[in-house]
Amino acid sequence: MEFTFDPELSLYIHLADLAFLGFAFLALAGGLVAVGSRTLIRAVLGLATSLVGVAGLYVYLGTHFIAAMQVLIYVGAVCISITFAVMLARPPSEAARDPGFTAGKIAAGLGVGVFAALLLGGAVLRTAWEAKPVEVEGTLLQVGEGLLTRYAFVFELISLVLLVAIVGSVVVARRGRRPDGGR
Amino acid sequence: MQPAIFGHLEAYLIVALGLFALGLYGLVSRPGFISMLISVELILNAAGLNFVAFNTFLAPDKTVGQTFTLFIMGLAAAEAAICLSIAVAVYRRFRSILADEISELKH
Numbered sequence: 001m002e003f004t005f006d007p008e009l010s011l012y013i014h015l016a017d018l019a020f021l022g023f024a025f026l027a028l029a030g031g032l033v034a035v036g037s038r039t040l041i042r043a044v045l046g047l048a049t050s051l052v053g054v055a056g057l058y059v060y061l062g063t064h065f066i067a068a069m070q071v072l073i074y075v076g077a078v079c080i081s082i083t084f085a086v087m088l089a090r091p092p093s094e095a096a097r098d099p100g101f102t103a104g105k106i107a108a109g110l111g112v113g114v115f116a117a118l119l120l121g122g123a124v125l126r127t128a129w130e131a132k133p134v135e136v137e138g139t140l141l142q143v144g145e146g147l148l149t150r151y152a153f154v155f156e157l158i159s160l161v162l163l164v165a166i167v168g169s170v171v172v173a174r175r176g177r178r179p180d181g182g183r
Numbered sequence: 184m185q186p187a188i189f190g191h192l193e194a195y196l197i198v199a200l201g202l203f204a205l206g207l208y209g210l211v212s213r214p215g216f217i218s219m220l221i222s223v224e225l226i227l228n229a230a231g232l233n234f235v236a237f238n239t240f241l242a243p244d245k246t247v248g249q250t251f252t253l254f255i256m257g258l259a260a261a262e263a264a265i266c267l268s269i270a271v272a273v274y275r276r277f278r279s280i281l282a283d284e285i286s287e288l289k290h
Contacts, residue, residue, distance in 0.1 A: 027202060051224075057232060066235060089270050108212065124200060168268070
């Protein structure tokens, strides 16, 4: 995709760049809070922030529908359900801390993370990306048509997976509610 | 005139790379089930961002990446629901959701 601009629009481009950097910062800083915070609720808030940042990047990529779905599904549903699980799975006194932080684990995590970042970063910066000529424009209408024709089977399969996940999570979470462990 | 930052594929890829590396770090270093789930969500998001970025800049058929990102979101939601219900069930039985402490298959 080629971006060429009227020089008179330069100010707006710089403003748009600034907003882009803001969303990228939101995504990365939120991610940092999500993995670095010892308080689980804070980690969930960091995750939500990061997801909103990624939604902003989806808008920049011209996929507004994906951005809306990102906010609805991830921020609206996944983060809320994680919050519920945090409240259900821990008594308030224990919720403040995630005690298992050890230096060895942090070192191992840093090692793996930095290794992956260097490896993939090198690949990203050294590859000469080559765009193919556009055949399908990718409007929302075409995405919807694809979902009901070419990807109809996958679409139905996802529906089935979601149904099984809902029923399965209810069944799993119900067990153990009674004193005898639900058996 | 210099193209804008948001007109470069690499900008999006680097943000996704940062999210992926953070998720990987969290997955290895965090001990709790829910913290690990949060890290997995970050990794899945990085994957989704990559799909849409490649889709917008390079792919000839610009519906493919969007469709697959939607599928990733659906799967992530299902995965989160199952993961959280398992965390709740495990907590009820073991009184802990730290992966290291739950090492017995039978309780």
